[in-house]
Amino acid sequence: MTHFDLFIIGAGPGGYVAALEAAKLGKTVAVAERREVGGTCLNRGCIPTKALLRAARTYRLATHSQELGIHADGASCDTAAMYRRTREVTDSLRGGIEALFKRGKVELLRGTARVEGPGRVSVDGGEYTADRILIAAGSRPARPPIPGLDLPGVVTSDELLAGRGADARRLVIIGGGVIGVEFAQVFSDLGREITILEALPRILNNMDREISQNLTMILKKRGVSVHTGAGVSRIEADEGGLTCFYTEKEQEARVFADCVLVCTGRKPETEQLFAPGAEVPSERGFLRVNSDFETGLSGVYAVGDVVLGGIQLAHAAENQAKNAVRAMFGAPRLKDLSLIPACVFTDPEIAAVGITADEAKAADREVIVRKSLTSANGKSVVEGAERGFAKLVFDRASGVLVGAQLMCPHAAEMIGGLTAAIVGGLTEAQIERTVFPHPTVSEILSLD
Incomplete structure (x- = not known):
């Protein structure tokens, strides 16, 4: 053995x-x-x-x-x-x-x-x-207990990434989390008819509220139909494909699809x-x-x-x-696991680490939020960014950076540096003294 x-x-x-x-x-x-x-x-x-x-x-x-x-x-x-x-x-x-x-x-x-x-x-x-x-x-x-989930044309992310349903002209996405919004980005960019049905009050419900609101508006502008507070009751097959029944604002509604993507967790x-x-x-x-x-x-x-x-x-x-x-094996640990950055690869990209202002308020913690808009950032405007921003959250008493939320081009690349800044205990004053190159999206982090 x-x-x-x-x-x-x-x-x-x-x-x-x-x-x-x-x-x-x-x-x-x-x-x-x-x-x-x-x-x-x-x-x-x-x-x-x-x-x-x-x-x-x-x-x-x-x-x-x-x-x-x-x-x-x-x-x-x-x-x-x-x-x-x-x-x-x-x-x-x-x-x-x-x-x-x-x-x-x-x-x-x-x-x-x-x-x-x-x-x-x-x-x-x-x-x-x-x-x-x-x-x-x-x-x-995970597959929630929704009648009709076993019908042909109903897929999870595994099947869709294997090609099942990839040619669908009408795609209904059950779930507005990271997986759901990224697939909405892919197939709306390809000109497909996309509907998102999210049971929670907003898409990306665990992220900064303004991120959710902005992404909803951007997706709608690009033709994606976004329904929140929408609980799916059943899926039925018909001659034209599939019908997805859901309840929104206590009213039953339906949407037609060639393919239904279920992404409600793992x-x-x-x-x-x-x-x-x-x-x-x-x-x-x-x-x-x-x-x-x-x-x-x-x-x-x-x-x-x-x-x-x-x-x-x-x-x-x-x-x-x-x-x-x-x-x-008795070796010293390498990583600080208290801070795990998260990224969403929509357009614009979304990235976050640490706490949000709402989370600080819920914990009775006083913070200062410094916010910059992509509309004032030259590189973001050149790249055609829509409704973007950067928020840096500082502890009011110590001035230490405790959170960052980005919605801008290259956000996923920038969040690593901000994670290092939080781990290193950088303060608002130290970041304010930092020189950022021009023209770059990183200038959005400049506090002067």
């Missing part, structure tokens, strides 16, 4: 980063993966979505650039070619991960893994032992992961962990989407993995 210092279940962002981190520490490592390396992020999430966003935005720019003096007569969209390019990108990146495994002498085992007990794992019948086990099994799209991939008697404390399938990411079963750890109360973001899983591996 082969023994390893660390056995990892799942080769997504949490799993493969943990493997490489442990290999750096000189440990013997095995990773079991039943699908493709790279997990949801690389194969059914972040990367393919961004590849489609790039293609769709290029098409929109080609067909809506008359004001720039650009006339791309006869421009067309080849959906099959878009998806082919997306697969090429993911194939290339998967190959890169596998090459890193070989370089780090990480053993990749193809198959379905199960924890048999402390220090024991099986993979499709083969048995292995390990000093420590790390669960990084990821998540899958559930952890923990079913049948543990043998009888080897289960760990969990809630709704999410695993409870301590500050070192250890579960209730000695020597078994968990990171990423399977963790109860965690943030389902690839970079959160990656950095949890680094800290967890170092905690396992």
Whole structure:
């Protein structure tokens, strides 16, 4: 029976980063993966979505650039070619991960893994032992109990990224979170008829209120129909495709579609992961962990989407993995996990880190908010930005930066620097002394 210092279940962002981190520490490592390396992020999430966003935005720019003096007569969209390019990108990146495994002498085992007990794992019948086990099994799209969700033409993000429904002229999106608004961006840019049905009071409900309001107005201006406080009751098939019934302001309404995309959250991939008697404390399938990411079963750890109360973001899983591996083997932790930036790749981009003014108010914390508009930023105007801004939130007593919310071109690239500023304890006065280059979108952060 082969023994390893660390056995990892799942080769997504949490799993493969943990493997490489442990290999750096000189440990013997095995990773079991039943699908493709790279997990949801690389194969059914972040990367393919961004590849489609790039293609769709290029098409929109080609067909809506008359004001720039650009006339791309006869421009067309080849959906099959878009998806082919997306697969090429993911194939290339998967190959890169596998090459890193070989370089780090990480053993990749193809198959379905199960924890048999402390220090024991099986993979499709083969048995292995390990000093420590790390669960990084990821998540899958959740399917709410809506009648009609099993009809042909109703898909999750997994199926849509595989091409099912990609040619639909009318797309109804159930869910106005990050996944929903990014797909709305893709397919509205391609000229499709898009409707968003969100049960909560606003889209991107967990982000700054003004971000939600602005994005709603931008999407509507581009022809997207946005309905909030809209609870979907059922989906029915008809001769023309699908009919989605929903209730808004206590009135039943309906919308017709060729395809319905369901993106109402994700559930952890923990079913049948543990043998009888080897289960760990969990809630709704999410695993409870301590500050070192250890579960209730000695020597078994968990990171990423399977963790109860965690943030389902690839970079959160990656950095949890680094800290967890170092905690396992007595090395100092590398990452401050109290601040996890979030990005939404709409146009304009959205990014946030730390607390918002509303969250500070709810916590009875006094803050100062400094806000700048993209309409006063030369580079943003040149790039055609719509209704954008930057908000920097400072603690009133200390002047320290505690939050940032951006809605502007390149927001996702800028939020990393602001995260570093919060971690480093930079104050309003220090940022005010900073010189930002011209003409750049980063000038929007200048406080003078």
